Amino acid sequence: xxxVSQHPSRVICKSGTSVKxxxxxxxxxxxxxxxxxxxxxxxxxxMATSNEGSKAxxxxxxxxxxxxxxxxxxxxxxxxxxxxxxxxxxxxxxSALDGRSGNTIYFGEGSWLTVV
Amino acid sequence: xxxxxxxxxxFNVPEGATVAFNCTYSNSASQSFFWYRQDCRKEPKLLMSxxxxxxEDGRFxxxxxxxSQYISLLIRDSKLxxxxxxxxxVNWNSGNTPLVxxxxxxLSVIA
Numbered sequence: 001x002x003x004v005s006q007h008p009s010r011v012i013c014k015s016g017t018s019v020k021x022x023x024x025x026x027x028x029x030x031x032x033x034x035x036x037x038x039x040x041x042x043x044x045x046x047m048a049t050s051n052e053g054s055k056a057x058x059x060x061x062x063x064x065x066x067x068x069x070x071x072x073x074x075x076x077x078x079x080x081x082x083x084x085x086x087x088x089x090x091x092x093x094x095s096a097l098d099g100r101s102g103n104t105i106y107f108g109e110g111s112w113l114t115v116v
Numbered sequence: 117x118x119x120x121x122x123x124x125x126x127f128n129v130p131e132g133a134t135v136a137f138n139c140t141y142s143n144s145a146s147q148s149f150f151w152y153r154q155d156c157r158k159e160p161k162l163l164m165s166x167x168x169x170x171x172e173d174g175r176f177x178x179x180x181x182x183x184s185q186y187i188s189l190l191i192r193d194s195k196l197x198x199x200x201x202x203x204x205x206v207n208w209n210s211g212n213t214p215l216v217x218x219x220x221x222x223l224s225v226i227a
Contacts, residue, residue: 006159032212043203043219044160051212093159097212105215110159 006108023094029074030096050077122218139204148207
């Protein structure tokens with residue numbers, strides 16, 4: 001079964017609204033989670049590294065005020081896409097680092113965001 | 117800029133064929149290496165880790181060449197169910213660092 005759960009799996013929102021995506025580690029504590037974005041037929045691009053109890057580290061070109069990341073507990077990180085635009089429509093995937101097993105990285109099921 | 121490069125394909129092969137994917141990475145200090153499989157509109161799933169000594173799992177064999185900075189994946193006796201996109205991934209450091217992915221190589225196995 002899944003060890004990292006992501007919700008919602010699909011969401012449609014109107015331009016200008018905000019959408020929150022949750023990423024949960026189910027049976028381990030994840031001090032570090034990663035958020036990726038994938039456009040159709042493109043590779044996964046790292047957006048940010050989310051660290052429990054501290055600010056996220058954003059990759060170059062990713063707007064931290066637009067993509068808000070909160071990692072308030074050891075099992076939950078959230079990504080909020082603020083003031084969404086159609087060009088934000090994409091597949092957003094989180095992953096979590098399981099330090100118990102040699103830093104194995106597990107992926108959530110992904111969230112398809114469509115902004116209309 | 118740290119890069120992971122893959123042939124984008126697509127590779128169209130008949131059932132039973134042997135197919136090989138290669139991936140190069142730019143950071144010689146990279147610590148760990150993986151092959152992931154991604155089905156259409158799904159998250160990537162770990163296929164195998166790649167070790168210097170090479171490793172095999174059934175029809176799948178992965179190799180790492182540190183001197184030339186490339187990793188490979190060989191699939192023998194291809195099945196229709198092997199059709200997917202195969203992504204190589206590299207971790208630049210050990211510890212709490214993210215995977216860097218190649219763009220993926222699409223494989224279509226044809227009956």
